[in-house]
Amino acid sequence: MEQIPAMTTSAYRLTDPLSPYLALTRHFALVVQMARRNVTGRYRGSFAGLFWSFLNPLLVLAIYTFVFGVIFKSRWDARATDHFQYAMVLFAGLNINTFFAECANRATTLIVENASFVKRVVFPLETLTWSTLGSALFHLCVSTLVLLAASPVVMGHIPWTVILFPIVVMCFLPFVAGTVWLLASLGVYLRDLRQAIGIVTMAMMFLAPIVYPRTLVPMRYQDLLYLNPLTIIAEASQNVLVFGEPPVWGHLGLYVLGSGLFAWLAFAWFEKTRKGFADVV
Amino acid sequence: MSCDDPGIRVEGLSKRYEVYAQPADRLKQMILPRMQRALGRPAHAWFREFWALRDVSFDVRKGETVGIVGRNGSGKSTLLQLICGTLSPTLGKVAVSGRVAALLELGAGFNPEFTGRENVRLSGLLYGLSERELAACHEAILDFAEIGDFIDQPVKTYSSGMYVRLAFAVAINVSPDILVIDEVLSVGDEAFQRKCFARINRIRANGATVLFVSHSAGTVIELCNRALLLDRGELLTEGSPKYVVSRYQKILYSPAGKYQSIRERIRTGKEADALPFDEQSEPRVRTSCTAGVGDPEGRGGAQAVDGAVTTPVAAKAVGNGPAKGMDGSFFEEGLIPKSTFHYDNSGASILDPHIETPDGRRVNILEAQREYLYAYRVKFDRTVRDARCGMLIKTITGLELAGCITSWHGDSLPNVDAGTELEVRFRFPCLFASGAYFLNAGVQGRLGGEHVYLDRWIDGAMFKVLHEPGRLATTMMDIGIKPEIHVSNGVTA
Numbered sequence: 108m109e110q111i112p113a114m115t116t117s118a119y120r121l122t123d124p125l126s127p128y129l130a131l132t133r134h135f136a137l138v139v140q141m142a143r144r145n146v147t148g149r150y151r152g153s154f155a156g157l158f159w160s161f162l163n164p165l166l167v168l169a170i171y172t173f174v175f176g177v178i179f180k181s182r183w184d185a186r187a188t189d190h191f192q193y194a195m196v197l198f199a200g201l202n203i204n205t206f207f208a209e210c211a212n213r214a215t216t217l218i219v220e221n222a223s224f225v226k227r228v229v230f231p232l233e234t235l236t237w238s239t240l241g242s243a244l245f246h247l248c249v250s251t252l253v254l255l256a257a258s259p260v261v262m263g264h265i266p267w268t269v270i271l272f273p274i275v276v277m278c279f280l281p282f283v284a285g286t287v288w289l290l291a292s293l294g295v296y297l298r299d300l301r302q303a304i305g306i307v308t309m310a311m312m313f314l315a316p317i318v319y320p321r322t323l324v325p326m327r328y329q330d331l332l333y334l335n336p337l338t339i340i341a342e343a344s345q346n347v348l349v350f351g352e353p354p355v356w357g358h359l360g361l362y363v364l365g366s367g368l369f370a371w372l373a374f375a376w377f378e379k380t381r382k383g384f385a386d387v388v
Numbered sequence: 389m390s391c392d393d394p395g396i397r398v399e400g401l402s403k404r405y406e407v408y409a410q411p412a413d414r415l416k417q418m419i420l421p422r423m424q425r426a427l428g429r430p431a432h433a434w435f436r437e438f439w440a441l442r443d444v445s446f447d448v449r450k451g452e453t454v455g456i457v458g459r460n461g462s463g464k465s466t467l468l469q470l471i472c473g474t475l476s477p478t479l480g481k482v483a484v485s486g487r488v489a490a491l492l493e494l495g496a497g498f499n500p501e502f503t504g505r506e507n508v509r510l511s512g513l514l515y516g517l518s519e520r521e522l523a524a525c526h527e528a529i530l531d532f533a534e535i536g537d538f539i540d541q542p543v544k545t546y547s548s549g550m551y552v553r554l555a556f557a558v559a560i561n562v563s564p565d566i567l568v569i570d571e572v573l574s575v576g577d578e579a580f581q582r583k584c585f586a587r588i589n590r591i592r593a594n595g596a597t598v599l600f601v602s603h604s605a606g607t608v609i610e611l612c613n614r615a616l617l618l619d620r621g622e623l624l625t626e627g628s629p630k631y632v633v634s635r636y637q638k639i640l641y642s643p644a645g646k647y648q649s650i651r652e653r654i655r656t657g658k659e660a661d662a663l664p665f666d667e668q669s670e671p672r673v674r675t676s677c678t679a680g681v682g683d684p685e686g687r688g689g690a691q692a693v694d695g696a697v698t699t700p701v702a703a704k705a706v707g708n709g710p711a712k713g714m715d716g717s718f719f720e721e722g723l724i725p726k727s728t729f730h731y732d733n734s735g736a737s738i739l740d741p742h743i744e745t746p747d748g749r750r751v752n753i754l755e756a757q758r759e760y761l762y763a764y765r766v767k768f769d770r771t772v773r774d775a776r777c778g779m780l781i782k783t784i785t786g787l788e789l790a791g792c793i794t795s796w797h798g799d800s801l802p803n804v805d806a807g808t809e810l811e812v813r814f815r816f817p818c819l820f821a822s823g824a825y826f827l828n829a830g831v832q833g834r835l836g837g838e839h840v841y842l843d844r845w846i847d848g849a850m851f852k853v854l855h856e857p858g859r860l861a862t863t864m865m866d867i868g869i870k871p872e873i874h875v876s877n878g879v880t881a
Contacts, residue, residue: 137513144506221499228490228497228514229473296415383418385475386435387411 117378118231124367127284127374130233138234142241164250168198168257184320186350191261195254199348200317200341202250207283207337208308209243214287215294215301222388232381233374236287240280247276254348266351275343278359282336282366285373292380295387317341336366394485395566395597396448396471401480403466403621406435440466441621443480450485453598455608455629457636458618464601467618468492468570471599486565487515491555500544504535504554507543515562525561532587533557534580553580560587566597585611605633606822609855617654624654630855634717634753637852641722718751725826725847733843734835735770741829741848746815752849754818756856756866762814764829764848768807772833772842774800777812780828781820782847789820789864791828804833819866822855 119126131138150156171194175181181193217235224230251272258265294300312318315337321329332338339362343354408414413434421431441463448454456464469475470482472490497514498507508529512522530539533554535546543551559567567588588611592598602608608615608629615632617624617639625635635654642650741764744750754760762779780791792814795801804810830844860871 134513136519137510140506140509140513144502148501223497223499226469226474227492228511230497230514293415296411298411380415380418382476383414386406387408387414 117381119233119374119378121375121378124371127281127288127370130231130374131237134231134234137231138237138241141235141238142245145238145242146245160246160249161253164198164202164246164253168194168253171197172257172261184322188262192349195258195261195349196345197318198250198254199344200315201312202247202254203279203341203344204308204312204315204317204337205250206243206247206279207286207311209246210239210283210287211290211304211308212301213239213243214290215304217287217291218295218384219298219388225384225388232384233288233377236284236291236377239287240284243283244276251348258349262349266347266349268347268351268353271347271353272344275340275347275354275359278343278363278366279340280366281363281370285366285370288370288373288377292377295384296380311335311337315341394447394483395450395452396599397481397483398447398467398471399445399481401441401444401467401470401482402439402478403441403463403470403475404478405438405440407438408435439621441470444618444621444623445480446616446623446626448597448599450597451592451595452614453592453600453612455612455615455632456599456601456618457603457605457608457615457633459640461620462618463621464618465492465570466621468568468599468601471566472568484566487562488566488568489515489559489562489564490568490570491552491559492568492570498543498551498555501542503542504533504539504546505530507554508558511558512562515564517562525563529554529557529561532561532583549580556584560584560591564591564596566599567591568599570601571603605637606855608633609857619651622655624651625657634854637753638720641720643722646721718749718753718755720752720852723752723850723852725850727826727847729846730848731841731844731846734840735772735833736766736768736775736831736842738829738831738843738845738848739765739767741827741845743827743849743851752851754820754851754853756818756820756822756853756859759815759817762816762827762849764812766810766812766831766843768804768809768842770835771806772804772835773802774839775804775810775831775833775842776800777810778828778830778832779814780830781816782826782828783864784824784826787864789825790816792816800833818853819868820853821859821861821864821866822853824850824852826850 119129123129146160147157150159153159155162172191175193175197176189176191179193180190182190183193183196187193187196214236217239218225218232221230221232221235224232224235255265255269290300290304314332315335316324316332317337321332321338321342324332339355339358343359346352346354406414406417408417417434421433424431444463444467456467458464466475468490469492470477471484472488472492473482474490474492497511499510502510508526509522512525517525533539533550533556535550535554538546538550543554546554559569569588588598598611600608600612612629614626615629616626617632617636619639624639625632635657638650639647639654741762742750743752743754744761744763746759746761751760762781766775766777768775776793776795778791778793781789783789794812826847827849828844828846829848831842832839833842834840835842859866861867861869
């Protein structure tokens with residue numbers, strides 16, 4: 108005889124900072140199934156199907172290369188070797204923003220769109236965050252592979268530091284997961300959020316050294332850029348994927364601490380507020 | 389585990405829905421009252437409250453099949469959802485033992501965008517099946533659901549029948565310990581319903597507990613060991629399915645003004661019979677009715693298991709039954725056809741068409757195999773020649789089952805004076821299957837040379853026939869067919 112594990116009470120010990128990751132390991136098969144479904148569902152019915160997830164980043168990179176390498180003839184910063192590298196740096200940074208924006212945009216409607224999981228079955232709603240991350244991660248991987256495949260053509264080599272890229276992404280994940288939990292919960296109660304989130308993610312892109320190098324920013328504003336959670340990760344990605352430099356480890360170390368703390372608090376918030384979902388979904 | 393182990397235990401369960409004007413109010417409710425209390429101010433509530441369930445307690449033993457009946461909005465679905473864990477109780481406790489598979493409303497947790505196959509996998513994972521178990525029952529699920537190629541289409545494209553077939557197929561193939569079914573089977577066609585009931589029976593035979601919401605009285609009586617009656621969130625009574633269903637119908641057909649008193653009587657009736665579902669309370673009635681009149685097979689014994697209340701007919705026929713039948717067990721005031729149509733009358737009016745027992749008690753709940761009278765009065769306000777009366781019994785779909793006239797043209801009453809009042813009675817055996825039936829009445833005569841209807845009622849009265857346990861006759865009428873079966877090649881089991 109067991110007490111019904113009620114939907115509305117948390118199945119986790121929220122005082123445990125690792126509880127957000129238990130949501131992943133406990134329901135791993137479910138997360139994989141949902142993430143896979145997110146990816147295949149997007150291309151369902153289209154002729155080229157999954158091929159689009161390769162084609163899209165490839166075309167984007169081609170357009171950047173033409174516009175910034177041939178028309179603008181831009182150089183990133185002092186480290187730049189030629190015009191074409193600009194497109195690669197831009198692409199590396201934008202992939203980080205795209206990954207974040209994809210998750211954040213989905214998050215605001217994550218619960219509302221899965222109303223049947225709230226009301227009809229006992230569903231571990233907290234795992235929806237991980238499956239959202241999972242499918243976005245798939246797209247990030249594909250984009251990164253496209254970038255790496257283009258590297259020998261554009262730059263003549265693939266920097267060895269790409270093996271550090273997974274570490275950079277791992278540091279980023281808790282922050283993104285926390286954002287999804289927070290927005291998913293707030294999105295249920297504040298329906299205006301989904302309208303606002305697009306402009307916020309765009310602002311975060313332009314207020315990070317993604318389309319321009321940090322060195323271009325006036326000295327007194329440069330440090331302010333670090334208030335943007337995308338800055339450290341975008342710079343680290345550009346370093347490891349294009350410039351062949353390791354990330355600034357001190358930055359990344361601090362980042363992973365802050366990121367983990369944020370994920371923990373956001374997860375606890377989600378678990379505390381989920382009891383109201385069924386009332387308003 | 390012994391049989392006495394409760395499969396489901398519900399204690400003091402109450403559920404309050406909080407109805408919010410805006411989603412944002414829900415968020416305020418979570419944060420602001422705490423702050424207000426911390427500041428020593430009275431806490432404000434941002435919602436209207438609605439109590440869907442109040443203090444409901446019951447146990448369901450392992451292997452039992454329990455039906456829940458009640459009108460729309462009585463809290464049945466809320467109760468099932470609380471048991472499944474998709475809702476959390478406001479007060480009280482629910483405990484279950486084992487895996488609960490549920491078919492709640494339409495949908496059963498399917499994601500409309502996913503294909504049937506994906507949903508099957510997803511549901512399996514949610515029921516906690518391992519990959520291996522999932523693979524093992526996948527084929528069985530698809531076989532049972534009979535979806536065909538649609539299995540790879542998103543379920544939003546499914547017809548409601550396909551949807552329920554798939555949901556049901558999943559629920560019964562994950563080998564549940566407790567199966568919860570919320571009035572969904574009515575969507576499927578009859579063949580599929582048949583298949584589902586056969587499957588439910590098999591699950592029951594394997595010792596699973598079944599909890600079952602239905603509006604179909606027949607299904608509850610047939611399938612369940614016990615039934616609960618919910619009304620306005622309150623558990624009014626529980627007991628044998630027949631006892632509960634008859635109370636349910638009373639509530640259902642209660643006239644507007646009488647609802648409260650009927651409800652109160654059912655509720656206090658529960659208090660009077662300390663244990664209405666106690667097995668011991670039934671044989672008391674049974675033994676007193678074993679020699680029911682008009683019941684050569686001795687089936688009357690099983691007919692009057694109506695809790696502690698004996699039937700008026702049985703009381704009369706046997707002569708020594710407890711005289712408690714006067715609460716109108718077999719008469720529901722609200723059981724009046726809504727389709728009544730009265731032609732404009734000329735020359736005579738039919739008054740008070742109704743059914744009564746041979747000893748003159750008015751009833752409209754009939755027991756199979758007993759005799760009843762269909763009676764009405766005809767008042768003539770003009771002098772009429774060749775008057776004759778007629779009746780007709782029809783099913784709910786309008787099928788004309790049986791009828792009778794008082795005479796042929798030749799031998800009609802030659803002359804009826806103005807002011808005469810006739811009493812007309814048609815005696816008939818109740819050979820009908822359980823269900824609702826409707827009665828026509830008509831009187832014809834010659835007015836100024838022409839033979840015309842003087843008065844005519846379509847659906848002037850209705851009656852219901854109770855389910856007859858052990859009935860072998862199929863479909864509408866039991867015309868007395870006697871089955872025989874012999875082994876023809878001499879080999880016996």
